[in-house]
Amino acid sequence: MTEYRARMRDCTLFVAHVGMGSILQALEERKQMLLLPRLHSLGEHTTDHQLHTAARFRNTKGLLIVDDVLALHREMSRLIVAPLESGTAISNQASPELLRSISCWLEAARPRF
Template identity: 60%
Template sequence: MIFASVGSMLPFDRLVRAVDEWAAANPAEPVFIQIGGGEYEPRHAPFVRMMPHTEYRRRLEKCDLFVAHVGMGSILQSLEARKQLLMLPRLAALREHTTDHQLHTAARFRDTEGLLIVDDTQALQAAMSRLLREPLAPSAGISRFAPQPMIEKVAHYLTARPTQQ
């Protein structure tokens, strides 16, 4: 099953349309899309605009491939769940975001195990088919919680009394 998400901040019709077109060409593969506030509504895959976080996590846990924009939330959640992630950056020139910071994020995470970042919708659709046949090597994953020494340092800082001068 493919789970695609545009996140909660801005529409990303280019991604939604590309995933929906792929779903039309691959009707045997289940696809579900979280589309946010975009104008384009999928015709070939079930979708919701937004969903509760518990439902989002459930869909992420059950999917074989997670498709998303190059947002830190998507990256962190896929690493936590150890799910392969296919990403397409939003572009300011196409008015998908106010800046091109997702291109900088893509450059930083391009070599991360378990993530594949593509530059256009044709590459996205080709990668969707390929990754279902030949999944990416899983990432080492990350914990949802900070390491215990860090928690202890923050707790100490928060409970320490300021020194009198």
């Protein structure tokens, strides 16, 4: 296990940007998350795709998305004292059904000579 994964497993609050890798890893470990999207307008990213990700995950159990640094600081202090209820853990592997569906799609798309 990497040091990062060990720290993720042992933490009580996971604070990060609204990246899919961060979200998926925290959901796998059932960790409460406090997230702040990186913004193109502030030169933090090349696009505002994290705003779209934030909109998609805003109502996910165990995850809180804030819109600015002041809210991040306020919520960080609050969540240490009053943690969010976590949701159901997700698997770090694709389901057999998903793998079959992808395999069938790829097979159907393969050119026939």
